[in-house]
Amino acid sequence: MTNEIVENELYLEHTAKKLKLAIVSFPMRPGFADYMVGLCKGLSSHFELQLYISHSYEASYEQYFPASTFAFGRTRHLALDYPRFVLAVLKNKPDICLFQAWIKLPLLDAMIIRFLRTLGYRCFVTVHDAAPHEQKWWHSVTIPIFFKSFDGGICHSNKAIDVLRKLGVRTPLTKIPHGVLDHYQKSSINKEQISLPPIANDPLAFVILFFGHVTRRKGIIHLVAALKLIASDHPVKLIVAGKFALSQRDLSVIERMADERVILINKLISFAEVRPLFDLSHCVVLPYLEGTTSGVLKLAMAFSKPIVSTPIGDVEEVLNSNQYIAIPEYKGSDAEFEAGIASAILAAKERHIEMKQHMEALRADYSWENAGSAYANFLASPRRKRSK
Incomplete structure (x- = not known):
């Protein structure tokens, strides 16, 4: 452990007690829900978890999740859910926010993330897809802005890191392999x-x-x-x-x-x-x-x-x-x-x-215990400089 890490207040606090980690995921279809099962398993021993998720997943997943702190409604309710989400974060005061994707509108999400960061919240993102599979012309602008808004990003492959770098994203990135979906x-x-x-x-x-x-x-x-x-x-x-x-x-x-x-x-x-x-x-x-x-x-x-x-x-x-x-x-x-x-x-x-x-x-x-430890080291370690 380097002197830089030891001297970091957030890391010292993390070693003394569990930090509060907000995991944010509006998409909860199979795939996202499966990843969330493993992520909660891997991170629960390192952080006090707060879940800000939609309840659109199948009931069989319920057994794997702690009680949610905030529940998104359906897509048509997002105009109300965006301000409700921000107020819920301000009320529950997590130390770190970890987004699993954009909620719905990458540009609006980027504004919210930047607002939270100005208030002192550290915000990270798990990069499941470096770009939408069905791309629109505006995604070449909005997607890089979204990923540039974070303190750091977690990618599952070096290829994903390369894609983001080509989009001009200089946010600190790390590779943490996707855990095995063994549930x-x-x-x-x-x-x-x-x-x-x-x-x-x-x-x-x-x-x-x-x-x-x-x-x-x-x-x-x-x-x-x-x-x-x-x-x-x-x-x-x-x-x-x-x-x-x-x-x-x-x-x-x-x-x-x-x-x-x-x-x-x-x-x-x-x-x-x-x-x-x-x-x-x-x-x-x-x-x-x-x-x-x-x-x-x-x-x-x-x-x-x-x-x-x-x-x-x-x-x-x-x-x-x-x-x-x-x-x-x-x-x-x-x-x-x-x-x-x-x-x-x-x-x-x-x-x-x-x-x-x-x-x-x-x-x-590729156990979730290994992934959880790697996440904890990245999320709670000192602020990193953006690459040039």
């Missing part, structure tokens, strides 16, 4: 909450899982097309599970290409349905065209499922060739990309037992 493994399953279509358990089939919000940028069309390149003497089955956010044209293309080997589950997957889907699968496929981090990767790690993926986000920083098969990056040719996906799936089919063992050994390195 699904440890939870009991309520079978009454499972409404999945019947999936035949074929002992000869190699089952691959595409899981989560289904969008074009995640390469779903290329994945279904790639399956048609795999000969029938290779028994491969694909489960696509998650709410489809596709145009009617894209959906029609997928449904037309999908044969009996493809199972499409177009619905929001409930908490109770996650584990059965991963238990049925031999590996998880992420043929993403772009992305900065993947919560699905951390789910696969929790279930020790090998990965077939493009080199997006933190994949190459977390996994090596013993744990994942690389799909060559998309470079404009559909045929080449789809052939690469098919080849990677077949390679995983041959190696998945060996890869699963390597995935099991990886989990301890």
Whole structure:
């Protein structure tokens, strides 16, 4: 521990008693809610937690969260919730505020964050996405302003840090890997909450899982097309599970290409349905065209499922060739990309037992205890100068 840290008043206070940490997250859909479960687990031993969140998450998550200090309403209530949120912070006086994303309007959020900082509150942000996936022309202005408003930022990958630096963000940033989402493994399953279509358990089939919000940028069309390149003497089955956010044209293309080997589950997957889907699968496929981090990767790690993926986000920083098969990056040719996906799936089919063992050994390195300690060191350490 350096003299600089020892002499810092905030750090000394932190070592003497728990500081109050406000975690702010308006988005609480699956993914954000999963991260919040692990984050609360990792930080609860270091801080006195205050939650400023919406209650839009499934009831099954409730058991993992402490009582919320402030509850956001629906989006249509945000005009009232913004001032209510600020007043709640001023009333409860947290030592540090940790935002999980912009609440709704990055520019307005930036103004609120800067206001809180003028009053002495230290404000940080967890960077789940360095930029919105569906970008508008104004995001090139508002998103950098939002991230520049903080005392510091926590990224899950070096790629995310690089993206922010290219946007001109000079805020102090640190890399803290996304923890493994292992609460699904440890939870009991309520079978009454499972409404999945019947999936035949074929002992000869190699089952691959595409899981989560289904969008074009995640390469779903290329994945279904790639399956048609795999000969029938290779028994491969694909489960696509998650709410489809596709145009009617894209959906029609997928449904037309999908044969009996493809199972499409177009619905929001409930908490109770996650584990059965991963238990049925031999590996998880992420043929993403772009992305900065993947919560699905951390789910696969929790279930020790090998990965077939493009080199997006933190994949190459977390996994090596013993744990994942690389799909060559998309470079404009559909045929080449789809052939690469098919080849990677077949390679995983041959190696998945060996890869699963390597995935099991990886989990301890990405525990929430490790992440929580890294968060605590960054949030409570001395104020850092912005990079030039």
